Amino acid sequence: MPEITQIWPEDFAARYRARGHWRGETFPALLRARAAAHGTREAVVGNGRRMTYAELAAGAQAFGAGLLARGLVPGDRVLVQMGNCPEFFTAVFGLFAAGLIPVYALPAHRRTEIAHLLARSGARGMIIEARIAGFDHAALALSLKDELPALEHVIVAGSAGGAAEMAAVAGDPAGLPADPDPQSVAFLQISGGSTGLPKLIPRTHDDYIYTLRESARISGLDGDSRYLAALPVAHNFTMSSPGTFGTLYAGGTVVLGPVATPEACFRLIREEAVTITALVPPLALTWLDAAAETRPDIPTLQVLQVGGAKFLPEAARRVRPLLGCTLQQVFGMAEGLVNYTRLDDPEEVITETQGRPISPDDEIRVVDDAGDPVPDGMAGHLLTRGPYTIRGYHDEPGANARSFEPGGWYRSGDIVARQGSGHLVVMGRAGDHINRAGEKISAEEIEDHLIAHPDVQDAVVVSIPDAVLGERSCAFILGRAGTAPKPAELRRFMRGRDIAAFKIPDEIRMVAALDVTAVGKISRRSLRETLKAEAEARK
Numbered sequence: 001m002p003e004i005t006q007i008w009p010e011d012f013a014a015r016y017r018a019r020g021h022w023r024g025e026t027f028p029a030l031l032r033a034r035a036a037a038h039g040t041r042e043a044v045v046g047n048g049r050r051m052t053y054a055e056l057a058a059g060a061q062a063f064g065a066g067l068l069a070r071g072l073v074p075g076d077r078v079l080v081q082m083g084n085c086p087e088f089f090t091a092v093f094g095l096f097a098a099g100l101i102p103v104y105a106l107p108a109h110r111r112t113e114i115a116h117l118l119a120r121s122g123a124r125g126m127i128i129e130a131r132i133a134g135f136d137h138a139a140l141a142l143s144l145k146d147e148l149p150a151l152e153h154v155i156v157a158g159s160a161g162g163a164a165e166m167a168a169v170a171g172d173p174a175g176l177p178a179d180p181d182p183q184s185v186a187f188l189q190i191s192g193g194s195t196g197l198p199k200l201i202p203r204t205h206d207d208y209i210y211t212l213r214e215s216a217r218i219s220g221l222d223g224d225s226r227y228l229a230a231l232p233v234a235h236n237f238t239m240s241s242p243g244t245f246g247t248l249y250a251g252g253t254v255v256l257g258p259v260a261t262p263e264a265c266f267r268l269i270r271e272e273a274v275t276i277t278a279l280v281p282p283l284a285l286t287w288l289d290a291a292a293e294t295r296p297d298i299p300t301l302q303v304l305q306v307g308g309a310k311f312l313p314e315a316a317r318r319v320r321p322l323l324g325c326t327l328q329q330v331f332g333m334a335e336g337l338v339n340y341t342r343l344d345d346p347e348e349v350i351t352e353t354q355g356r357p358i359s360p361d362d363e364i365r366v367v368d369d370a371g372d373p374v375p376d377g378m379a380g381h382l383l384t385r386g387p388y389t390i391r392g393y394h395d396e397p398g399a400n401a402r403s404f405e406p407g408g409w410y411r412s413g414d415i416v417a418r419q420g421s422g423h424l425v426v427m428g429r430a431g432d433h434i435n436r437a438g439e440k441i442s443a444e445e446i447e448d449h450l451i452a453h454p455d456v457q458d459a460v461v462v463s464i465p466d467a468v469l470g471e472r473s474c475a476f477i478l479g480r481a482g483t484a485p486k487p488a489e490l491r492r493f494m495r496g497r498d499i500a501a502f503k504i505p506d507e508i509r510m511v512a513a514l515d516v517t518a519v520g521k522i523s524r525r526s527l528r529e530t531l532k533a534e535a536e537a538r539k
């Protein structure tokens, strides 16, 4: 197992330190400092529990010490798969305190993704919620433990026979290690990915805490802020832009929403005096429609952030009149770069752009297919590097060669236009991935699953514009001679592959032939164009 690192060239690192971006802060020290400064303030509220900073810090330290007492050693990876529950924060900050490295999985992930993340990270443990939305995660974890020799510890929030309960894992904080090196990897985030299964993104204490500090400032957070986590807590947006971690950085309160429906969230906003929350565009649309009908009384809400996928200007313009708050567009990626519209930007910047970078040291290049810069206002590939954008995925030589240019530039796969003011407008994607309501789906990954069906000769998955989801997935299937499977059968087959449900194609079409490009690759572009022409014809 290659060592888990994230290394910027020394001259860059020196600059980021000299400019005050990297300050040597670490997650364990951060929580201790907040608990010392305002221990009685509420840190996390959810599932009927209210945890102060002192309680969170004490709980995390005891839990972390308990993990070490069970035989985990600093540097070990531990996969965390939990919903929006307070124990997520005890778990993650417990891991930080113990020098263990969380690997964040989404609640939607199933056996295929979890087994891949465990193998790739070499995880020795899993901390999970026993059940999330009716799915038995404990049973899955325990069966993986039987199969994977490296996976020795399964710990559940809640209870499940055969697994240790989180509440019973406690040790003496005196046994915790010294604080980690701020340049060491704090955790592994996962990529939305345009090719294959999710890749692991090593983020350091220094680089991530820089984004928390600046994001909190840009989004106007302070000790009185109350952030509603309506999206899954493990997602990078919800965690860091400024998200739950940025709120804890600022000494505010994280309110956990069990679901993101407008009814539930409007009630929580009222009851918990929420000041800021974050949504993906399809959810923002449902909130806007609900607000148009019910006119909710939510005067404490100051900022609605929308990101993860393109939010169209027509929808963006409805936010202030209907919800009475400022819209903040957020265009970010778990690999690093995050752009925000600023709260005091002119209305047209807020509604028509996806913001500008966090840092004066975020470098942006917008280039054509040949790699040459395009003028402002023209669409091109977004390349970036900076004080919190990774220089490589963990143990992915192939993907690293494709995604990183000489000089360390990360090729995001996004097509953007940069305005003279530095604001970016997202125009689309260069790569073959589907952004389904903010969930990124790799076309290649789904094609591999489809081709595994014995009667499928070839499969191509592309995105189709969708009024609600932004994009939905469409699979074109070439059957083996005389034995083409039916779409319903293929859907059943896909469900049996134990993958996140959002990856099952929304549409399946059987075709007699697939268009092949000059290099012998199936032409996704021509299929996308066919779908676009069909949609235009229906208008």
Ligand code: J2J
Pocket (backbone or CB within 6 Å): 191, 192, 236, 237, 238, 240, 241, 306, 307, 308, 309, 310, 311, 329, 330, 331, 332, 333, 334, 335, 338, 354, 412, 414, 426, 429, 435, 438, 440
């Ligand atoms: C268009 N596309 C967007 C936007 C992300 C903050 C916010 C989002 C993410 C995230 C994140 C978009 N308009 N406003 O990590 O910290 C698409 C782009 C991008 C990809 C990254 C954060 N905001 N996108 O969504 O790693 O294609 O991060 O490259 O999941 O989402 O996806 P992900």
